[in-house]
Amino acid sequence: MNLVRTPKGSATGRSPRPGAALAALAAAQFTVMLATSIVNVALPQIRAGTGLSDGAVTWVVNAYGLAFGALLPAGGRAADLLGRRRVLIAGVGLFAAASLAAGLAATPEVLITARALQGLAAAAIAPAALALALAQDPSGPGRGRALGVWGAVSGAGGAGGVLLGGVLTEAWGWSWIFHAVALGSALVLAAVVALVPADAGPAADRGSGRFxxxxxxxxxxxxxxxxxxxxxxxxxxxxxxxxxxxxxxxxxxxxxxxxxxxxxxNALIPPRLLTTGRVATGNLLMALLGSVWIALFFFLPLYQQQVLGSGPLATGASQLPLAGANMLGASLAPRIARRFGATTTAAAALLTEAAGLLWLSRIGAEGSYATDVLGPSLLIGLGLGTAFVQLTALAVEGVPPRDAGLAGGLVNTTRQVGGAIGLAVLTTLAGSVTAHAAVHGSHPEALTAGYRAAFAVSAAVLTATALLAPLLVRCTGGKAVAAAAPSLPDHREPRVGRTAA
Incomplete structure (x- = not known):
C-alpha cells in the first residue's frame, strides 16, 4: 500500500499544497510574536484589573519572555527528536489554553503563571514551525520565499501586537487581548492539523538518540x-x-x-552545530539585532502615550506603517539578495534601520506623530524586515535536516536573550538620563530625553553590527548564501552567493 509514503497532513492523507502549509506555519509564528508585544499598551489597565503593584506589572511581560527565551533550545531539540509537527501541535494547543487562562485571570498569580505557560508553549512552536517551513523546499527557491514570509510575519507580529492590544483594550478591556489570542491560536491549531504534512524524510534526517x-x-x-x-x-x-x-x-x-x-x-547543542556554515555568525548578528528590536517596541509606544498623549487605540494604529514597511522589506529581501549578495543586503538593511533610529533620536516633547514618528517608522520597518530574513538565513545555513529544529530554536534564543540584554541596558540608560533631565526640565521633556538616548544608542549598535557583518562572514570563509538563491548542482557556485564586501 502506498499510504505509508504519504505525508499525513490532512484527514484525506493527501499532502497539502506547500503554499497552504507555509501559511499555517507563518500564522503560528505570527501568533508567537504577537503575544510578545500585545500587552504593552494594556499594562495600566491590567494593573488596575488584577491588583498588580507597579513593580510586579512588568512580570506580565517578563514571565512570557523569560520562559520563551530559556526554553527555546529544549523546544528545538524536542522537535527534532519527537517530530516537528507533533511538537508544533502540542505547543499551539497549550498556547491557546494558557491564553484563555490569562484572559480569565482574576489574581496576579494566575495571570503571571499563564503568561509563563504561554512562553513555554511559544518555545515549542517557534523552532518547530521554522524547521517545517524550511523543509518545504530545503535547497530551492522556495526556501527564500519561506524566509521572506518568516521575516514579514515576525516583524508584523510585533507591530500588530501593539495595534491589536490598543484596539481590544479600548473597545472591550484588557482581558480580550488574551481571549483574542486564544481564539486565534485555536484557528491556527486547526490549520496546522489540516494543512501541514508530517515531517518529511527518513528518520535519520529528523534526529536520533536520547534527550x-x-x-x-x-x-x-x-x-x-x-x-x-x-x-x-x-x-x-x-x-x-x-x-x-x-x-x-x-x-x-x-x-x-x-x-x-x-x-x-547526544548533546542538546552539539559543538558541530556552531561550526556548521555560518550558524555562529548568524546568531551573533541576530542577538545584536534583537537587542534593538525588542527595545524599539517598548520605547516607541511609551513616547507616544506618555509624551504625545496618544490613547491605546491611536498608539496601536500608528504601528501600521511600520508593520507594512516591515512586510515589504521582508518580501523584497530574497530578490535584493539575489541581485547584490546576502552580506551586502544584510549590511544595507541594518544601516537603513539605524538611520531610522537615529532620526527617532531627534524626537521632541512638543512633537507629533507625523513629524517625529512616521518617517523613522518607515525606514525602521524596511530595514528590520530585510535584515531579519538575511540573518535568519545565515543562522540556518548548511544545517543538516536532523538539526533543523535545534537551529531554529537557537536563532530564536539569541534574539530573545539579546533582546533581554538590550532592553535592560537601554531602560537603565533611559532612566538615568530622564532622572538627570528632570532636575532642569518638565516631566515630558525629561522622558523625551531618556527616549532620545535609547534610540541614539540603538542606532549606534546597529551601525556597528552592519560594519561587523561583512568581516564576520569573511572570517568564517566560503561563500555567503543569498536567502533565496536557487539551488545549483554541487559543482557550480552561484554568482550571487559570493561574499559581498
Whole structure:
C-alpha cells in the first residue's frame, strides 16, 4: 500500500499544497510574536484589573519572555527528536489554553503563571514551525520565499501586537487581548492539523538518540538566571544583591553547560552545530539585532502615550506603517539578495534601520506623530524586515535536516536573550538620563530625553553590527548564501552567493 509514503497532513492523507502549509506555519509564528508585544499598551489597565503593584506589572511581560527565551533550545531539540509537527501541535494547543487562562485571570498569580505557560508553549512552536517551513523546499527557491514570509510575519507580529492590544483594550478591556489570542491560536491549531504534512524524510534526517536532560536543565537554568537578572536590574538596579547573584549563577551554569556538552554524544547543542556554515555568525548578528528590536517596541509606544498623549487605540494604529514597511522589506529581501549578495543586503538593511533610529533620536516633547514618528517608522520597518530574513538565513545555513529544529530554536534564543540584554541596558540608560533631565526640565521633556538616548544608542549598535557583518562572514570563509538563491548542482557556485564586501 502506498499510504505509508504519504505525508499525513490532512484527514484525506493527501499532502497539502506547500503554499497552504507555509501559511499555517507563518500564522503560528505570527501568533508567537504577537503575544510578545500585545500587552504593552494594556499594562495600566491590567494593573488596575488584577491588583498588580507597579513593580510586579512588568512580570506580565517578563514571565512570557523569560520562559520563551530559556526554553527555546529544549523546544528545538524536542522537535527534532519527537517530530516537528507533533511538537508544533502540542505547543499551539497549550498556547491557546494558557491564553484563555490569562484572559480569565482574576489574581496576579494566575495571570503571571499563564503568561509563563504561554512562553513555554511559544518555545515549542517557534523552532518547530521554522524547521517545517524550511523543509518545504530545503535547497530551492522556495526556501527564500519561506524566509521572506518568516521575516514579514515576525516583524508584523510585533507591530500588530501593539495595534491589536490598543484596539481590544479600548473597545472591550484588557482581558480580550488574551481571549483574542486564544481564539486565534485555536484557528491556527486547526490549520496546522489540516494543512501541514508530517515531517518529511527518513528518520535519520529528523534526529536520533536520547534527550540531553543534564544539558537541558543546565542551559535552561542559566538562561533563566540571565534573563531574570537582566529584567530585575531594570527596577532594582545593577548593584542589587539578587541581580549580581543571578548573573553570576548564569555565568557559572553556562560554563558548566559547555563542559557537559563536550562530553555527551547526544548533546542538546552539539559543538558541530556552531561550526556548521555560518550558524555562529548568524546568531551573533541576530542577538545584536534583537537587542534593538525588542527595545524599539517598548520605547516607541511609551513616547507616544506618555509624551504625545496618544490613547491605546491611536498608539496601536500608528504601528501600521511600520508593520507594512516591515512586510515589504521582508518580501523584497530574497530578490535584493539575489541581485547584490546576502552580506551586502544584510549590511544595507541594518544601516537603513539605524538611520531610522537615529532620526527617532531627534524626537521632541512638543512633537507629533507625523513629524517625529512616521518617517523613522518607515525606514525602521524596511530595514528590520530585510535584515531579519538575511540573518535568519545565515543562522540556518548548511544545517543538516536532523538539526533543523535545534537551529531554529537557537536563532530564536539569541534574539530573545539579546533582546533581554538590550532592553535592560537601554531602560537603565533611559532612566538615568530622564532622572538627570528632570532636575532642569518638565516631566515630558525629561522622558523625551531618556527616549532620545535609547534610540541614539540603538542606532549606534546597529551601525556597528552592519560594519561587523561583512568581516564576520569573511572570517568564517566560503561563500555567503543569498536567502533565496536557487539551488545549483554541487559543482557550480552561484554568482550571487559570493561574499559581498
Amino acid at each position: 540531553d536532560l543534564a544539558g537541558t536543565l543546565t542551559v535552561t537554568l542559566a538562561l533563566t538566571c540571565l534573563v531574570w537578572g537582566l529584567t530585575t536590574a531594570r527596577s532594582e538596579g545593577w548593584g542589587d544583591g539578587r541581580v549580581v547573584g543571578a548573573l553570576a549563577a548564569a555565568v557559572a551554569l553556562l560554563v558548566a553547560f559547555a563542559v557537559i556538552e563536550r562530553r555527551r554524544p
